[in-house]
Amino acid sequence: MGPFDPLNPSLATFRCSMIRVEDLTCYYGERLAVDNIAFNIEKGEIVGFLGPNGAGKSSTMRMVTGFLMPTRGKAWVADHDMTRDSREGRRHLGYLPEIVPLYYDMTTRAYLQYAGRLRGLDKATTARRVDEVVEICALQEYRDVLLAKLSKGFRQRVGLAQSIIHDPEVLILDEPTIGIDPIQVAQTRQLIKHLGENRTILLSSHILPEVSMVCERVIIIHQGRIVAQDSIENLSSLVTGDEQLRLRVRGPANEVSGVLGAIAGVSEVTYQEPFHTLRVEAGKEPQGEITSALVAKGWSLLSMETVGMSLEQIFLQLTGAGEGAS
Amino acid sequence: MREALRNTGIVARKELLTYLGSPMAYIVTAVFLALSGFFFVSFLAANSYADTSIAGFLGAAQVLILLFAAILTMRLVAEEKKLGTWEFVLTTPVRDGEIIVGKFLGSLAVLCGMLVLTLYYALLLVLFGDPDIGPMATSYVGLLLIGSACLAVGAFASTVTSNQIVSVVLAGGILAALWLLGLVADLLPGGVGRVLTRLSLGGYFDAFSRGIIDTQAVVYYLTVTILFLYGAVRAIDAGRWRLAQSQGRSGSLALIGLATLFVAWVLDFVLPIASAIVTWAIVAIGAGLIVANAALEFRRVRGALTSSRGLFGIGTGVSLSLVVGVLLLANLISTTVFHRFDFTGLDQFTLTSQTQEVLRELEGDAGALKVVSFYSDANPNIEGSAEAFAVNDFGFSLLEEYARYTDVLDIRREDPELRPDLIREYLGQSPLTQLAVQIGVVVFRGSEGQLWVLGPQIQAEAENAFTSAILQTTGTRQRIVYFVTGHGEPSTGGDYSAAREGLRDNLFQVGELDLRRLDEIPDNASAVVLAGPQLPVSEREIALLDRYLRQGGRLMLLVNPNPQQELRDLVASWWLAIEDGIVVDPPSHVTPNIDVPLVDARRNQFGLSEAYFPGATVIGPQEDTPEGVRVLPIAWTTPGGWQEKQPIGRSDPSFDDGVDPVGPLALGATVEAPVAADVDEGEHASPTTRLAVMGDSDFASNQHFRNGNNSELFLTLINWLGEGDEVISVDRKVVPLRRLVLGPEESRFLNLSSVGLLPLALLLIAGWVWWRRR
Structure with missing residues (x-):
């Protein structure tokens, strides 16, 4: 498939790609972290991004979210070139980084309000959405607790809540279940599945069952390169x-x-x-x-x-x- | 735009709440307040409370604020990087600039809060004294500006690192370097020094604390603020590209243009004003290059300025050149087109247009006119010492204003106790020296001589005195004394050359005046002297002098016995009478000449101990003078003297009762009269006429001038005539002396509450915040 042509809307409605990446390459100084990868995620897909630690998952996600600029290549989110007008792209994006971004001196509510306001919601909408995501993420009891006092699992949920506060079309989750206990892992998975009902999700993990349980499709990355991308069934046969x-x-x-x-x-x-x-x-x-x-x-x-x-x-x-x- | 404001506001609000929610800001502020409170009260105490300014606080604050800003801003970005929230912030649809400006404003709000607390000092001053509000207000404007610049530097430092300690050190380093530039600048001569002074953070602050808002200073502080905030934004983008290699050469034109602008800016200080055209030509070239580059790269530039993708995206420096170029241009313009707003109660530091013009036109090498201000720190044991200090401190501040307009002045302040050698060099050794040092003195030493301006004079008419001193000591403009010639008078090149020297030593110029060729007396005459004419003065000339007097002229008339009738008539119309005859004073004369009356300290207007008049006539004041006219004898004989009507031959003259007028007889008189109302305003030389008539012209001749106090008499009369006829006349502004009125209880309250009250309150809040968070 060739590069997407924004001047041809018929093609856009037809394919409706939400995350697209081409020739994406990232160097940290001399070190090659992401090597010329390409993939396309269409509307409504939940895609797992799989690879061992240090494979380049986080770097790729950071380039997709506009936090990093690729050394070469491009990424599009909702048809916005993240290397040119990343701000437009970021409007359609919810992102949970690998390290959950929390201001520990804020309460859950204050933090979610700040996130909502930064994401462009007005005050009334923010208040309403804070209540909604608190409910979705089962944080009702911790609404007015300082984030510093939350356990790891709840912090992760607050992180997730932050990423969906503005009801984004595209959700990018970097290791959303890392470091939390098994019961909470199951709950989190359920939550992600629920969120994926009407969203496009790119989810990275090195925990495989999670991906196989939640995702329809996986992209496997190793040493900065995509080694496979397909549905889980197809992959099985592809391998052997x-x-x-x-x-x-x-x-x-x-x-x-x-x-x-x-x-x-x-x-x-x-x-x-x-x-x-x-x-x-x-x-x-x-x-x-x-x-x-x-x-x-x-x-x-x-x-x-x-x-x-x-x-x-x-x-x-x-x-x-x-x-x-x- | 609206969205930008909204986003900036959201970030700023969050930062402010974070500050308020953590004990750190309170503790830092408490320390700041304790220190500045201490300096505030100790400055007042050191000056025996003869001051109602916040100078002590300001002196400390302008340095403390550097440290305060570095500590306050260290967490702004570095903490977010450490927490991982930076990734969250940068992936929200908020521009880099909005984040940085928002964070900056958040910290600025804390700074403002802190400064508001220090208004307590001002409140104390208002309670216990009558401070000049203007300088306080401008001081706060200055603190806010310097604070902004420091916070911007801190925000930048915090952006380039993820370690808060590194951020503090980096910000502190940059600020200290900017501050120290001023000290280095003092050591470097000429243009380089001036460039460094302009770059220095501290060089601008003094004006604010004096009550002046200088547009140059405002532009400078805003430039530093904008530059570092822009640098922080660029640093964010650099992080996004991991300092990726720049990809193009399309900004090279702009970078050359930028370098050209910088050269122009430096030249502006190094080259004399005459080369302004060269400077501006270079500016035009530089700006042209940048604009041309921007036009060529229009799309990229637009992208660079509107999206988060900037310098490293276009890899060029066009955006950098534009921003830095605009700032440089603003500074360049501000050095030529600037205004200083004076907010002191009496516009004390606004030099009058006359003074400004004098200074701009001042010719001479740099530093050719030495101005040394002598005064020691206030000594609480000496009555009036604090007041003298305040007055002289004001005087020196005013001189600094002078020095802004010219580099001919070389001003310095010296403590007489530390530099007795300078005292000897500039003030010599006389009883007056001691007094001058005590009340404070400014010595002007130029190519044409030196002048003292004393403390009380500074208080009463500082600008007048300074400007006159500059004009006179540089020989730019002097008071001129004209000697009338053409009637066989002793010439200033001949018999009156000693008098001429005496006048020159007193910074008068001496000129000659041939009334036969003139229609009126020159405007610039400080006084006109008609001394001992031997040939008749024509009626036309006398009419000329009379008209001059009626317009407020200043005339010294030295007549010898038995003058021509026309001169008697002239003098008579000014309430003086000259009679025939020569004065003899047997009880007091210069032996052996009985016709040389000797006058002692009790018998002259000025208390001179000894003056004599070889062959004098009587200048008798008339009895009935109209109101407003003052006629005073200058010197007079003993009661044993008389006016001998007979020519003096070989034999001793004898007193002829009923014929010879008897002593005491006036040997001279001064007349001071208001100018008549019917004289045209435009013709006024001054509002009063002054006339000094002596019955002798020989006392000022070379043979007698240096003897006794004859020279003093002559020069004192000239000075009296010239009084009110300053070389320049500017509005007189009396410096008000303000002091705090404190009882022992009040003074203890002032001290304790300034140092302790606010810091204690803040520490309590800090504790409460900490406890609540636990």
Whole structure:
């Protein structure tokens, strides 16, 4: 796809790209942090931005938000060139940086008010929106508490509240669940999912389940380069072409593993209570043989389902491959 | 624009609330107030309360404010960077400039609050004295301006680092360097020194504390403020680009233009005024280059000025050149077109247009006219010492105003106790020296001689005295004494040369006047002398002199016995009578000549101990003088003297009762009369006529001039005639002496409350804020 032509509105309504990045490159002095990456996120998508620490996720997000200027290339938010009129782009943008930006001497309410006013809301709207986001982020009890006294999880929520105070079309969240306890992680994920119902979200994380749970699509970045971007299902096949079967069998686990491993088309068997997971070679459909083999042994098959490859596996394979290649 | 104001306001409000919500600002302010309060009261005490100014506070504040600003602003941006909130702020749709200006205004509001608290000192002065409000008001304007400049420097320092300590050190360093430039400038001669003085932060403040608002100073402080705020905005953008390599050469023209403007600005100080055309030509070239560059790069420049993407985006310096260029131009213009607004109660520091003109036209090498102001610090043990100090301090401030208009003046102030060598050099050693030092004295020493202006004179008519002294000691304009010639009078080149020397030593010019060729006496005559004519003076000439007198002229007439009738008639119309005969005074004469009466201190108007008149006639005051006319004898004989009507031969003259008038007889008289109402205003030389007539012309001749007190008599009469005829006449402004009236209780209250009250209150607030936050 060529660069977007702002003089052709028909194309704009047709494609409706909310975040677009081209040839984006970022040097910190001599060090190359982001190397010539490009992607496009359309309206309503929730996209995960995945990569190990130091892969260039935050740098990319900072360039998209206009906090940093790219050494080369461009980023557009809601069709505004972030290297030229980033201010217009920033109006459509909510951003939660990796380090939650909090003034610890302010109360939740004062902070959210300040954020709302800075984002261009008038006083009345700000007051209304503060109440709304406090409710959305479940911060009612902490409305008048100094931010310094909030726990990590609540600080994260305040950060999130700040980013949606002006009801932005585009939300950019840098590691929104980092460092908070599991229960709060689950709640935060729910929240993000809820927010994504009517917004475009770019979410970075190095915690894979989070991405696979929340996002429809992932962009995997490693050492400043995009190594893969697609939906999670497509990625699974992209990586190996293999599929996986997950079985629950009533029988001695070791023996079951042996029998299953012997079936043609099954390349690998792993057991993790209570499931056996089989990797199936591409194009093979060994389900029938599996059933008959189990029946022959007198073990009962409680369940069998086809599953895609886990994001961890894809991720490890991709990044590992990247390392191998370089 | 509206949005910009709104955003700036939001940021400013938040910053102010942050300051108010943390103990730091209160503690810093408390320390500031404690120190400035201490200096405020100790200055008053040092001057025995013969002062109602906040000078002590100002002296401390203008230095403290540097430190205060550096500490107050350190957190502005550096803290946000450390907290990570900087990323939040910069990704909201707020311009960099709005953020910086907002933060700056927030800190300025704190500064304003602090200054408002110091108004307590002013309040105390109003309660216990009658201070001049004008200088106080302008001092606060000055503090606000210098404070703004310091806060802008601090904001800049805070923007370029994420460490608050580094920010304080950097801001303190920049401010100290700007401040110290002034001290370095004093050591460097000529143009370089003047450039540095103009760049120095402290060089402008004194005028404000004196009650003057100088547009140059305002432009300078605003320039520093804008420059550093702009620098901070550029620093934000530089951070965004990680100081990315500049990408183009499109700003090179503008940068050359900028350099050209800077050269012009420096030249403006180095070159004499005559080269102004050269300077402005260079300015035109520089400005032209920048404008040309901006026109060529119009789109980029517009982008640079309207979006957050600036200097490093266009990579050129066009935007930098525009901003710095405009500021430089403003400063350049302000050095030529400036105005000083005087807010003192009496416009004390506004030099009259006459004085300004005198100073501008003053010729001579730089520093050719030495002006030394001698006075020591107020000594509480000496009565009136504090007042003398205040008057002389004012005098020196006024001289500093003088020095702004010319570099011929070399002004300095010296403490006579520390520099006895200078006392000897400038004041010599006489009983008068001691008195002069005590009441304060300013010595003007130029190519034509030297003059003293004493403390009381400064208080009464400082500008008049100073300007006259400058005119006279530089020989620019002097009082002229004209000697009438053409009737065999002793000439100033001949028999009156000693008198001429005496006049010159007293800074009079001496001229000759041939009345036969003139229709009227020259306007610039300080006095006209007609001394001992041997040939008849024509009626026309006498009419000329009479008309001169009636218009307020000043005439000294020295006649010898038995003058021509026309001169007697002239004198008679001024209530004096000359009779024939020669004065003999046997009880008091210069032996062996009985016809040389000797006059002692009891027998003359001026208390001169010894004067004599070889061959004198009587100048008799008439009995009935109209009201307003004052006729006084100058000197008179003993009762044993008489006027001998017989010619004096070989034998001793003898008194002929009934024929010879008997002593005491007046040997001379002064007449002072108001100018008649029917004389045309325009013809007035002065509102009063003064006439001095002596019955002898020989006492001022070379043979006798230096003897006894003859020279003093002559010069005193000339001075009396010339009085009120200053070389320049400007409005007299008497410096009011203001003092605080304090009882012991009140003085203790003043001291304690100034130093302690406000700081204590602020520390309490700080504690409360801290406790609440916990």
